[in-house]
Amino acid sequence: MKRFYLILVALLLTLSTVYAEDEAMQTDITDRLVLIPAREDFAFARDLTNTAEGEESPITEDYYLSSTKVTNAEYKAFVDATGHKAPNYWTNGMYPEGKADHPVISVSYSDAVAYCEWLTTQHEGWIFRLPTEAEWENAARGTFYDDPSVKYPNGTTPAYDAETMTVTTDFNFNGVIASELMRTLGADHIVHYVKGDYKGESETLAECISISKSGGVTNWANHGGNATRGYFLQTDVYAGISAQGGNTTPVGSYPANTLGLYDMAGNCWDLTSSVILANNGLEQGVECYAVRGGSWYATSRSCTMTYRGEGRKDHPSATVGFRVAADKVETVNAGE
Numbered sequence: 001m002k003r004f005y006l007i008l009v010a011l012l013l014t015l016s017t018v019y020a021e022d023e024a025m026q027t028d029i030t031d032r033l034v035l036i037p038a039r040e041d042f043a044f045a046r047d048l049t050n051t052a053e054g055e056e057s058p059i060t061e062d063y064y065l066s067s068t069k070v071t072n073a074e075y076k077a078f079v080d081a082t083g084h085k086a087p088n089y090w091t092n093g094m095y096p097e098g099k100a101d102h103p104v105i106s107v108s109y110s111d112a113v114a115y116c117e118w119l120t121t122q123h124e125g126w127i128f129r130l131p132t133e134a135e136w137e138n139a140a141r142g143t144f145y146d147d148p149s150v151k152y153p154n155g156t157t158p159a160y161d162a163e164t165m166t167v168t169t170d171f172n173f174n175g176v177i178a179s180e181l182m183r184t185l186g187a188d189h190i191v192h193y194v195k196g197d198y199k200g201e202s203e204t205l206a207e208c209i210s211i212s213k214s215g216g217v218t219n220w221a222n223h224g225g226n227a228t229r230g231y232f233l234q235t236d237v238y239a240g241i242s243a244q245g246g247n248t249t250p251v252g253s254y255p256a257n258t259l260g261l262y263d264m265a266g267n268c269w270d271l272t273s274s275v276i277l278a279n280n281g282l283e284q285g286v287e288c289y290a291v292r293g294g295s296w297y298a299t300s301r302s303c304t305m306t307y308r309g310e311g312r313k314d315h316p317s318a319t320v321g322f323r324v325a326a327d328k329v330e331t332v333n334a335g336e
Contacts (some may be wrong), residue, residue, distance in 0.1 A: 029074075030123055033064040033326050034260050036139045044137060045148065045306035048276055054308075057134035064326040065131060065139050068251040068262050069103035069270065070115065072096075078115050085111075087316065089245040101250040103268045103321040108314045109289050112271050112322040119324065131325035133274035133290040133308070140265075140293070140305035142258035151304045153257035153264040158215035158300050167215045170254050171266035173300050175215030177247040181205060181237065189237075196234040203229050205237070215300055246318050247296040257305075265303040268295045268321035271311055278310050288313050295319035 038061050044054025072095035079086050079093060086093050087106040095104075107115075109130075116128040131139075144150040151157065154170040161168070165183045167175045181189075187206035193199050209232050210218045220232045232238055241247055252262045264270075269291035278288045291311035294303030297319045302309060311320055 029066060029119065029128075029324070030126065030326075032067045034067050034139075036063050036065055036135070036259065038062050039138050039145075042134055042138050044134070044308070045141075046308060048279055048308055050307055054306075057132075059132075059134055059138055061327075063131070063135055064328070065135070065261060066323045066326070067256065067260055069268065069321050069323045070112075071101050071251055072104045072245075073100040075104035075107070075115065078118050082114075082118055084114060084118075087245075089243065089318070096244050099245060099248070102245070102248040103251055103263070105245060105248065105268050105321045106316040106318050107271075107321060108316045109271060109311070110314055111316070115322075116324055125329055127327045127329055128324045129326070130271055130273040130322060133272040133276075133292065135325060136270060136272050136292045137306060139259060139261055140257065142261075144258065144305075151306075153261070153305045154255050155258075160211050160213055160215045162211070162213075167211075169215060169300075171263070171294075171303055172247070172249045172254065172296050173215070173266045173294060173298055173303050174217050174220050174296065175211060175300060176266075177241070177296065178209055178211050178217045178220070178232075179215075182211070185237070191232075191235040191237050193230045193234050194236050194239055196230045198230040198234070201229055208232055208235065217299070220299075242318055249296075264293055264305060266294050266296065266298070269293055269298075269309055269311065269317075269319055271320060271322040276308070276310065278312075280310060286313075291320055 039059045042059045043056040047054045076095060078084060087104060089096065089106055112130055116130060119128040120126065140153050144155065152170065156170050158167055158169040158175060160175060160179060165179050167179045169176060182205065185205060187204065189205045190202050191205055191208050192202045208219060222231050248267055254263065256262045257264050270293045272290045272292060274290045275287050276290045278284050278286050289311045291309040294307065301307065
């Protein structure tokens with residue numbers, strides 16, 4: 001078992017460092033704000049069920065979005081300055097080793113708002129906030145706004161090669177880590193169920209999950225699959241990944257969308273300020289905040305630029321982070 005965890009840690013470090021660090025991601029936040037023009041005719045491509053045409057939601061003012069999600073290192077500056085509670089996957093106020101430039105996750109809506117309020121105090125002439133859901137989707141669709149045939153922000157669709165066990169993709173979703181586990185641990189690796197109806201039982205990784213040609217992962221979670229025993233999220237392998245803050249990648253690891261925004265698909269969901277009614281689970285009908293973009297844990301369908309997800313109102317999730325929106329304000333020189 002000890003050897004397995006050493007392999008898992010090595011795998012996570014590999015996944016964290018396979019992309020070269022982009023120096024542009026280390027600049028001041030105001031240098032990474034992208035101006036997004038107003039769109040008074042904006043309408044969501046999908047409704048809240050993700051099955052029908054969406055409603056109109058005019059965007060009347062230009063706005064800015066950060067080109068990247070807020071990172072662990074950026075969030076740590078806020079935690080250190082304010083004494084705000086750190087995310088639950090950090091240890092003694094410090095994020096996991098090697099994840100400084102990964103998106104911060106396991107933050108609630110209130111945490112994200114507090115960060116934006118603090119960031120505003122650090123930059124005169126700017127007001128930082130969470131984007132609305134309409135602002136997020138408008139920016140994600142970018143120059144593909146009028147082309148409904150394009151599903152993903154970068155215009156490409158994932159594909160899986162079973163022979164090489166490699167997913168070709170422009171974003172980080174659950175097919176990426178599933179294929180990496182198959183290559184690194186092997187299809188015959190024994191996974192142990194640590195929760196659920198089959199707690200204490202075992203089977204091979206290939207018996208637990210499979211990957212389709214489009215990178216879809218069967219039996220990742222209890223979504224109507226046909227697992228021989230349990231589901232991947234009930235295994236010791238998933239528990240080890242989750243304890244390290246999930247299978248995130250450094251921000252900017254994949255190509256930007258047509259407006260220069262990174263990770264508008266995958267890596268972690270982006271919180272928005274828009275309140276919706278939950279359509280799923282035990283909280284159906286309860287108000288929650290819309291989240292957009294999918295995550296390392298999500299299916300590729302959830303990572304499409306028009307998919308409308310649900311974040312619980314004030315409960316952190318290992319798949320949810322945020323990027324900031326900003327409005328430029330006029331400042332008055334007190335000496336004038």
